Amino acid sequence: MTVLAGEYFRSYSVVGLLAVLGVLFVAVAFGAGRLLRPAVPTPEKLLTYECGVDPVGEGWAHTQVRYYVYAFLYVIFAVDSVFLFPWATVFAETGYGATTLVEMFIFLGFLTIGLLYAWKKGVLTWT
Template sequence: MSQPLAGYAVVLAVGLAGVLLFGAAMVMRRLLAPVSPVATRLTTYESGVDPVGHGWAQSQIRYLGFAFLYVVFAVDAVYLFPWATVLRDTNLGMASLVEMAIFIGVLLVGLAHAARRGLLRWTA
């Protein structure tokens, strides 16, 4: 196999292994899971609470702010911690430093937006 196609073979093998593992898990679930279609097991529930009334409920818009802050801080942690662990590696070079500066800049823009909207205050 030629050198440029070797990388695709690895990706294809990993993808095929993932599909096979997923299929095996579904077959095992079908074989091993207990089956008892009782009416109470077939009803819908939300967090252990039986559904009452209509299926439509409004949620407050402030939860969107919490979700926004979570994304800002979670993405920050997911990308900054691995980069910080290999920071002393001399092979990273200036390109890595510039990329991380751009990334931190984008995060700071999101954080400034959250602060401007008042999402970082302790009292609502």
């Protein structure tokens, strides 16, 4: 029993060691950056800088909601492709064909209903 427990905790010690090494690497990199960089703050360096344009006016800007909707639709179809690739690999194996085919058509049906709903609501029109 102790032999198995020793092997079990040894695998966790490797993960712990890698985590500690990762934290040390980041700490050494930040420390070296702090020691090596010049620190000469000037008023120009303390100004907000955005894309080469000096800040003018307020910091708030109105953004159209439709851009977020397009982003959400992209995420939905990206997730769809993530599920389609593993399904394509399992579909060819014996014993999984009919079951996985039905499950994937149910999944694609839900996505199609969502796409039709978005189309009916006018989300996909760029105006």
